Amino acid sequence: MKHMRKAAVVALLSSFALAACSSGDEGSEAAASGSGADAAGGACAPAGEDVTLSFTTWIPGIEGVVDIWNEQNPDIQVEVQTGPNGLGGTYQNFFNQIEAGNAPDLGQIEYDALPNFRVQGGLEDLSACEDVVAAESEFVEWTWSQVTLGEESSIYGIPQDSGPMAMFYRKDLFEENGIEIPTTWDEYAEAAAQVREAGGYITNFSQTDINQFAGFVWQADGQWFSTEGDEWTVELDSDPSLAVADYWQGLLDEDLVATYPAWTDEWNNAYNSSEVWTWVSAVWGANSIASGAPDTAGNWAVAPAPQWEEGGTDAGNWGGSSTAVLKGSEHMYEATKFALWLNTSEEALTALNEAANLYPATIAGLELPVLKEGVEFYDDQPIYDVFAEAAKQVVPDFTWGPTMTQVYADASDGFKAAATGSGTLAEALTTGNQKTIDALNAQSIPVAE
Template identity: 40%
Template structure:
């Protein structure tokens, strides 16, 4: 794709210099009905569009389902922007949004959006913002907690750990009880990012008109060294997450915990049926007793693409879909989305007990967690490459070859090189 002035100056600088154009004019006059197109793939989005069109007369939305982002949807969106025939709206993951911005593929809708900022969790709002620009509406988030095999913990007289020191001690006890049992499995890319996110071990930041890459910071090394210690203790399973061996371990009790986002509930239930009734959810362990801070893993936005003919109407729909109670309740039921809007945490779909987790109302835990997600996190503009480079090192580190800290340093070095190759400014 041709480099735009936006891309060359760097995201924050472009915003500061006013190089991010709003695209075309807003309809907003009521003269005639505006039509905007929305590309996405989440189950329930078609229902949301239908409900919006039935209740709104000024804007009409046309929904088109595309392949999930990493499977072709994102490239289709970028190609459409280049060809100047992109839809107004698109489903874009938080981790990918900065790369779209860096390529000049998004419209700044802050003039329409800022009035609704207070409706969303601070961390979610930051995920759709760079500098003063706002590129879409937050849809869902991935507040993290501790999924744990309560039956196993109870059998050993262990309570759910409240600190990472307790977690390490429990890991040793569980493995000592049976050499085939492990506290957890290796975490990769965005799952690992959630662990770093919790204590504020940021990976990226914006300074003036430049990107800062901080993956190898002292804060990150603290998190890395903790998990490296568990590897050294021999208490981390070799089963990769989402592999069949992982699901088997969750079902038979060989893997005792998953430190994961709210959507992991569906993953665990769907892949480890044998664990039904054995598992429970507890708050994410803290680095210091009494602290109350969690990480986030996952989430997406309804982003406004460059060239939208009606950015005001696009925001109207995007904000409505994320905040309408009836519509989002359906999204919870059909897509397992957890709302970024603060007023929606008590939806009916989020207040019932779950038989898989012993009848526990697990969303009560995530509702509390959502309010304490550390808001300091910023995703970088080349996350696909950053994640791939990080995974190369993490795969080796979890198996005892190299260290997690080394993997972070290498990923940082390669990310900085890629940013410079793409003409983005980097400050050390």
């Protein structure tokens, strides 16, 4: 009998942890039902005592920037935690943590993911904070509309950085071959044919960077989503969107653009070996070229993006993040104080630019001394002047949908097929439109017919 009791102990000991696992489901239900209650928030008042904020982001080197704040503000200390980028897991973690009621006070959220968090009720509305409301005029207009999500009286984050688009091009190759630098998309298509004759490709059409394509649609004054009250309208196949798709389809059909998968070695190599001559991309692309195509140093220049109408001045945007206060934070006042400092003060913006090449979203930030210098890789051209112009010309009011991950995935599937010759980009958008509506319906998000 004695050894049997001990046996039971041994066995129980080993299976204890296992039992803990299997009861996890109950745990999650309990947490889910509990998470509704703790959403106090709403007020934007100082805590009246020393506060420690947690801030999750994936900006490399941000610790140094936060240290500056912590030294100056002993009463509001910020603990920064860095992890993988948003789609790499941090967004999913935010959702899990919001559900469990232990989300960080502040989180980095890209503009295209904000509506998702808004729809899931994961964000605090910052419009209760006077400082935040007053800060609107400091930001480039369109970046502010990216965080208000088209709502009159709500603010869901502080714009952090932006990605205005312009055209990187190989000025040496264009010069040698006597090709004019295109200023409209029509000229761009003509140049594409000339470049092809010279043995190159004018650019690479990326099937996977759907947000680059969205930037093109954005520039063409197109919309993919709009909201009226709680209802969403999905218009991936709106006229401007289809026009952009047809334009690129034309280039694809005539084999005037390369179709390497973006961000791969082949893609870098295509730029490095002078096979591909231009890239209409965001401001942060300056670094991608410099690192991916080191052999071409000194041969690149930057010009405004080609226009749909002659003499036009519209720009698109690709990328950019906000600093949001996540649901359940008890220190909205302090959190917004820090977020405003981080994203508007010259010292923070300069430090962020130096640490991670972030391009500011404030009007004053576009004129930072560090952004006035010539860049060696671009033959000492002060390239950021071009982007500062573009930043002011980005079409306002482009709206992201609440299920962008799904939109990107579905559109990317269609785009890949189009790049290999089966189907067209326009078909991909039409199919994507229907799949997006299905996805919204599946999540019980109201869709306007």
